[in-house]
Amino acid sequence: MGRQQVILVVEDDPNDIILIERAFRKARVVNPLQFVRDGDQAVDYLDGRPPFEDRERHPLPTLILLDLKLPRRSGLEVLEWLKAHPELRRIPTLVLTSSRESRDVGRAYDLGANSYLLKPVNPEDLLHIVETVNRFWLLTNHAPEIRPRYRSPE
Amino acid sequence: MEGYGIVSRNAKGEAVRLIGVNRDITARMQAEEALRTLNTELERRVEERTAEIKAINKELEAFTYTVSHDLRAPLRAMHGMSQALIEDYADVLPPEGVEFAQRIEAAAQRMDRLIQDLLAFSRVGRKDMRPRPVSLHEAVEAVLSTLSPMFEEVGADVAIEGTLPTVIAHPSTLDQVITNLVDNACKFVEKSTAPRVRLSAETRGSRVRLWVADNGIGIEPKHQERIFRIFERLHGIETYPGTGVGLALIKKAMQHMGGDVGVESEPGKGSRFWIDLPAVSDGE
Numbered sequence A: 001m002g003r004q005q006v007i008l009v010v011e012d013d014p015n016d017i018i019l020i021e022r023a024f025r026k027a028r029v030v031n032p033l034q035f036v037r038d039g040d041q042a043v044d045y046l047d048g049r050p051p052f053e054d055r056e057r058h059p060l061p062t063l064i065l066l067d068l069k070l071p072r073r074s075g076l077e078v079l080e081w082l083k084a085h086p087e088l089r090r091i092p093t094l095v096l097t098s099s100r101e102s103r104d105v106g107r108a109y110d111l112g113a114n115s116y117l118l119k120p121v122n123p124e125d126l127l128h129i130v131e132t133v134n135r136f137w138l139l140t141n142h143a144p145e146i147r148p149r150y151r152s153p154e
Numbered sequence B: 001m002e003g004y005g006i007v008s009r010n011a012k013g014e015a016v017r018l019i020g021v022n023r024d025i026t027a028r029m030q031a032e033e034a035l036r037t038l039n040t041e042l043e044r045r046v047e048e049r050t051a052e053i054k055a056i057n058k059e060l061e062a063f064t065y066t067v068s069h070d071l072r073a074p075l076r077a078m079h080g081m082s083q084a085l086i087e088d089y090a091d092v093l094p095p096e097g098v099e100f101a102q103r104i105e106a107a108a109q110r111m112d113r114l115i116q117d118l119l120a121f122s123r124v125g126r127k128d129m130r131p132r133p134v135s136l137h138e139a140v141e142a143v144l145s146t147l148s149p150m151f152e153e154v155g156a157d158v159a160i161e162g163t164l165p166t167v168i169a170h171p172s173t174l175d176q177v178i179t180n181l182v183d184n185a186c187k188f189v190e191k192s193t194a195p196r197v198r199l200s201a202e203t204r205g206s207r208v209r210l211w212v213a214d215n216g217i218g219i220e221p222k223h224q225e226r227i228f229r230i231f232e233r234l235h236g237i238e239t240y241p242g243t244g245v246g247l248a249l250i251k252k253a254m255q256h257m258g259g260d261v262g263v264e265s266e267p268g269k270g271s272r273f274w275i276d277l278p279a280v281s282d283g284e
Helices: A014-026 A039-047 A075-083 A102-111 A123-140 B026-069 B072-089 B095-123 B136-154 B171-187 B246-256
Strands: A007-010 A033-036 A063-066 A093-097 A115-118 B002-009 B015-023 B132-135 B157-160 B166-169 B196-204 B207-214 B260-265 B271-278
Touching: A007 A014, A007 A039, A014 A033, A014 A123, A014 B072, A033 A039, A039 A063, A039 A075, A063 A075, A063 A123, A075 A093, A075 A102, A093 A123, A102 A115, A115 A123, A123 B072, B026 B095, B072 B095, B095 B246, B132 B136, B132 B171, B136 B157, B136 B166, B136 B171, B136 B207, B157 B171, B166 B171, B166 B271, B171 B196, B171 B207, B171 B246, B171 B271, B246 B260, B246 B271
Parallel strands: A007 A033, A007 A063, A063 A093, A093 A115, B157 B196
Antiparallel strands: B002 B015, B132 B166, B196 B207, B207 B271, B260 B271
């Protein structure tokens, strides 16, 4: 198995990107991270549209971390698109957001989110979350096989 | 016009005459009309006002949402970055540099605490606070068990005296009030003293008074009203940390539950805070 199991992180806040990257490094997670910065990019990446069409450089992720408050398409819209996709819907998708509003939480689960995580203020808590995600979603959980047969219409 | 009449009949019972009065009732009709208009106008104004209040509430909710999410994002960055700086560059930073980074981190933590307290304050009274019978004893025991790690940390001796009765309150709001009171009782003590807190209750007619007595620094009489106002603090943040929201939240919560809060205290002799709540009347 030559392909690396990448994690797609959909996050627009540059500070959070640095902190998430650092937490993954500190937790010694071996999976590489791919960052996209808005909802449209997330859909382009997952659907293999330019500039993400090269699956060697931009492999399908084994796990998605999704912020809800994003420029352009929102996280919930990305989730709606993803979980309606015939193949990609299998990719475990964890919401990672600062919103604890019950309508966001409920909507995310309704759309098929596999988990809902709150961004903590304390970086130690973030490290703890990343360690838990690694232990459960990357090391314990058995991942589905994903072979996209076709691209969804634009 | 308005008319009244009496039919007068002969011996056979046949109507022979009609005696009556016709009155001009224009003034009364006008008054009635005015009253109807006024009623309609009142109803319309109540509806208008209700819509306005609903709009304000919605705006307030949106504002709270912004406070809790958008304000916390930069805070997360400050906190995370300063900690990363300390952890990753402590060996190349002079001690003063490390101290500055630590101060940024502490300030970010304090601001997060403040935002959380403000959110809690704004939530009191916004949620459905329908009061119901609550066992004060069970409520206090639950709070003490939640706070027990803190008691161990500061070496506090906290206990209930006697049995506490049942009161009428909103359970989660009551929990928050008791938590704040006990937390304060353990916090405002001389550094060399181990906190000692006693909770007891007395029934005063239709009300129950819960006492929270501590062996803390006490409060001068002239400050005893001020401390219940939001953001009021009597001490520097380094002596006794806090946001100045806790007691204001208690006061607001007690008012919403039809109760009250107060304190008896002298400097150096500890404080006895009390809350009053409606008692459960017989037969309930």
